[in-house]
Amino acid sequence: MIEILQILLSESFWSASLRIATPLIFGVLGALLCEKSGVLNLGIEGIFVVGAMVGWMAVWLGAGLWGGVLAAALAGALFGLLHGILTVPLGLSQHVSGLAITLFASSLSYFSYRTALPTVSSPPRIDPFQPLDIPILTNLPFLGPVLFQQTALTFLSLFCVLLVWYVLNKTALGVAIKAVGDNPNSVDAQGLSVYGLRISAVMAGSALMALGGAFLTMSAFDAFFFGMVNGRGWICIALVIFASWRPGKALLGAILFGAFDALQVRLQTEVGAFVPSQVFLAAPYLLSIFALVIAARRAEYPRALLTPWFKGQR
Amino acid sequence: MIRIEARDTQSLAWNLGLPVISATLALLLAAIPLTLAGAPIGESYFYMFMGVFGSKFAFSEMLTRATPLIFTGLAAALAFRAKLWNIGAEGQLYLGAMAAAAIGTGVFDVSGIILIPTIIVFGCAAGAIGMIVPAALKIRFDADEVVTTLLLNFIIVIFLQYMLEGPLKDPMGLGWPQSSPIMDQGMLPKVMERMRIHYGIFIALLCAAVAQFMLIRSVWGFKLRAVGENMHAARHAGLPINSSLLTVAAISGALAGLAGVSEVAGLKGYLTADLSPGFGYTGIVVAMLAGLSPAGVVIAALFIASVFVGADSMSRAMGVSSYLADLVVSAALLCVLLGGFLTKYKIISVASQSGSSR
């Protein structure tokens, strides 16, 4: 018990939590933006893979780290556009289209990676993002050391939380996105484009998802591995419901999740002799299901989620 | 400016022709990645074709590959008909496989006539439980089954690793994480000498036939279709929603479990963690390509298996990544989605400036 408390109070623990949470923060925000506009994006898992691969590949080809980030976001937006076209004007099943995007995006990433690097035995490495030293922030008590070890992408994810919150709550665009996710007719009757709003939201959300993937190859690790996304996208879909579609709660949910994951790694070293390691490996997925089960009943889904809207059919 | 209008009638020819066109289109689109990979197109397609139809062995390999896809395709098709989104066939396949490995490796040393059905029953039961749990969570807690089945896939694979390192581990396996071999009398018989194809294909075809018949002709199938097509009207008409969902969940999971049984006790003879190269997920593509019809699943599974086997043999010959097969399969799904849209709707282009002329 004391050990757990010690872990929970240590700065390195929270630093690790925030690091683990970063891809989830991007992913949950992305899923949130899509769903707020009324589109479920199950392409998230594949878009993570695309972001991881494209970001890494761009850096490896010499685009520079921020060039890689930009490339990943653009690639994500492109798959978002595909999902948007299939589900918004064409009104196809969001479930099936999303799964198709995931299958297509991941196989395309793997194929491209293998085609570009046919013969390498161990994955080539890049110089990833390094921890940032921001003078004022790192002098803060407790928070300073936690933030001190983070890379620029983690700061970007925190900034995106603020950005998404601001857009949704303080701008006309945000009002329109929330409206189109609740009742598309309200937007159409005021002369705004339902298709335009939804496709843009899905593209922006998908770009955020891809950044979550890019973090994996450009900050958490320095290379691209097969299967490295490992269900993080699906976890984000569960976390959005847990966060009841609020950016602030999404951040909280992701960090709690990261903390739990960091804790299980540390507990593993303490009690690993008695408990099979698989229990710890499975814990994040079990936790997601648990979070979903407790949150689902009282979740207030965006009312128009999953419902296609066709112009002129009212 | 374009507009979308529902077609008054959906032509039957279109409904049947669509999957064929989509599949062909996806295959043709493979020329793009092939060119990028620097492979000569004609030769590549030739090797792909020969990889399936070039020899009796090649063809039997394709049938062997199609067997688990028929099972997982049926699992997805039946569940999707009831709008129960079972994306967990991959995990349920492994549950079935684990049950087969647990039962078939020496717990009961009985003759094959008893052992094989026992393995099948336990494999089905294990798979069924794997889908009943998320269905129950959906009914009881509104927990979205898409997310729960997807996450369960990961949990089950981790559980599999534990089982292969512990209880199911082969003591003679030189430390490899694999199960003991299934006893000889527990193995499904081979169809042909010196080929890998086994009786699993017949079980799969039987399941497809029964599923097709039950879906259209039985009260159970009637209820399942009604619940899937319009849950509100089904509830209003007094149909038992929850029990319909639970039975279809059980059957869907059992079919996925059978895929695992057939791979372990038909093909491999033992269980490893890489038993399935994503048969569960590919089953979704099979089901969609089949238009969620059990009979169609058989044809779609044969096609997808051909793509995999053909592309495998082509990629070995041409040195192209074998991920090409996955790419073609997922592109086929996208094509069939788009095509399905075109059979239901027509896109009309209209002039946005409808002026005084005309």
Place this chain on the structure above:
Amino acid sequence: MNYKKVLSLKNLSKSFGRIVANQDVSLDLYQGEILALLGENGAGKTTLMNMLFGHYIPDSGHIEVADETGHFSELTLGNPQGAIAAGIGMVHQHFTLAENLDAVDNITLGAEPLRSLRRNRSKAEKKIQYLIDNSGLSAPLNIPVGRLTVGERQRVEILKALYRNVRILVLDEPTAVLTPQEADTLFENIAAMAADSLSVIFISHKLREVLAFSHRISVLRLGKNVGEIDTSEADEQKIASLMVGTKTSHPERMVTSVGSPVLRLENLSIAGRGRRDSLKNINLTVFSGEILGVAGVSGNGQAPLAGLISGMLRPEAGQIILDNQEVKQINPAEMIAKRVGRIPEDRHRDGIVGSMSVAENLIIEGLNEKKFQNYGMLKRENISKHAEALLTDYDVRGPGSAAPAQLLSGGNIQKLILARVFHEKPLLILANQPTRGLDMGAAADVAHRLIEARDRGAGIILISEDLDEILRLADRILVMHDGAFVETETRDRAELGLLMAGQAA
């Protein structure tokens, strides 16, 4: 009134597939005028207005609008933005409000450029307050619209249009969801705005309000112009005959002998999520051989009442006694077994499974009958014979018993449901808005079937928002308000209206 023309619809035609919604329709509107667009359900009124507002693109014809200076120009078709810019506002019958947003957000939606990084909410609120003060249309501004009453939502809808500085306002069936008193207040507000030079078109099929509040009446029938008349020269007889064409006969209400109770609800309560889904300790008896009419503005407890009788909802307290036996298990299957026939309000959602065949839809409530199944297998021959017989008896027209039910027209879908329900000779029938959205022929058919069933001895609960329908068919009338009943002897519209508004007559 001055006679400055502000809007001209010229020879508009529109078809949907094989259905002609509008054919060569023309219409003029003058400044400060209140024009009533009158016609039956399905006459093409809403389609016409949706073309004006850019939701639909006409197959042919065009629209001209005057700007502030009176200069006419052609309106870009199929573009709501263009209509808004030309000063046209529309209040739809089905509200187009985002329920998760408050009134201010709903009103300003689309009025500010999406690119702007900041919003000036307080400025918007000031303008809205100014509009409220001038028009008398008040509504809470800062709580989510989902929590407002229907009347308040409608006022928000109108404010939405006014905020965009409309000069032409189109109201589609504005009083469908209001009590007669609320409707009167609304029209007083509209008259004041018209006097202030707003031009108004309102769509209605209620002769009374059309005669009371419009300046001019234009009548549509089967998608065509059939007449235009100044309200001062109109009377009910004149416009009714224009509207209907040949006169259809309404079934005569005959006094029949009332039998024993078939349904008793005792001290029933349902606490739903809001006022709309609650029943407060109600008592009700329905006798065999009577049609009990339940009048009221929708959202006053009709939904939970219907849900209860159709078995979809369980009460928190109280008893349901059917045919002198308490119903312990309340679910749809049990209600069907106890011979309750249910005609659902939303026939597309709850009444049919659209992609399944007509024959299958006809047996969906009788799946367990030996006639239709044997050891879990469907008897397909019997099922299709059964369907053929019912289609003939109930005059359901369409592409046949094997075709998907969704290919039937709205009226024929309702006939399919009638066939399913009535051929079982139910003891009790719940008819929830049975004629809503039907043309007069199909509606008359529904009425005849209800009377036929009543005469054979069934007890019938008729829930309807259409007061005329209740007055025509019901042997006894109950008014629902705020989750409770008021029984009344009166057949006076005004008195019933007061009861609907919750004021004792």
